[in-house]
Amino acid sequence: MLVIPTVIVGTAIVRDGLLLAQQRAFPADTAGKWELPGGRVESGESDVDAVIRECAEELGVDVIVGERVGPDVPLSGTKLLRVFAATLRHAGSEPRAVEHSAVRWIAGGELADVEWLPADRVLLPSLAALL
Numbered sequence: 001m002l003v004i005p006t007v008i009v010g011t012a013i014v015r016d017g018l019l020l021a022q023q024r025a026f027p028a029d030t031a032g033k034w035e036l037p038g039g040r041v042e043s044g045e046s047d048v049d050a051v052i053r054e055c056a057e058e059l060g061v062d063v064i065v066g067e068r069v070g071p072d073v074p075l076s077g078t079k080l081l082r083v084f085a086a087t088l089r090h091a092g093s094e095p096r097a098v099e100h101s102a103v104r105w106i107a108g109g110e111l112a113d114v115e116w117l118p119a120d121r122v123l124l125p126s127l128a129a130l131l
């Protein structure tokens with residue numbers, strides 16, 4: 001049987017050699033953990049459009065989407081995490097935590113010390129290469 005995966009896009013926003021991460025507020029089992037901005041690609045939506053929509057909803061910023069980053073990472077069920085590089089369209093715009101507990105800019109040397117969701121940890125070498 002053909003199983004169509006549910007794609008979760010993640011966004012690696014880089015500015016001045018730093019990577020943006022956000023801290024989950026819910027559900028309880030992942031609250032407090034850090035992830036990349038993003039979410040489920042909706043029906044009829046492209047991956048790139050989903051990245052742009054999620055960054056607007058979650059951070060209040062407009063992004064320019066770049067290349068894929070690293071491999072697709074399997075999540076629970078039929079979900080997979082697919083990450084894209086991005087930059088802020090407007091230099092003066094500052095991402096803010098709309099649905100999350102916090103946002104932070106992370107330097108390459110700090111990447112391994114952050115409490116990432118497990119799937120994101122798989123991508124750390126690919127993310128480090130962006131910084």
Ligand SMILES: Nc1nc2c([nH]c(=O)n2[C@H]2C[C@H](O)[C@@H](COP(=O)(O)OP(=O)(O)OP(=O)(O)O)O2)c(=O)[nH]1
Nearest residue numbers: 008009010035036037038039040075081117119120
């Ligand atoms: N956004 C995002 N989700 C991630 C990352 N790593 C990771 O394992 N996930 C998981 C957590 C969730 O199970 C799922 C995405 O859920 P979500 O809550 O962010 O997205 P969503 O609102 O579109 O999803 P949903 O409520 O429709 O299920 O992917 C990541 O870096 N970014």
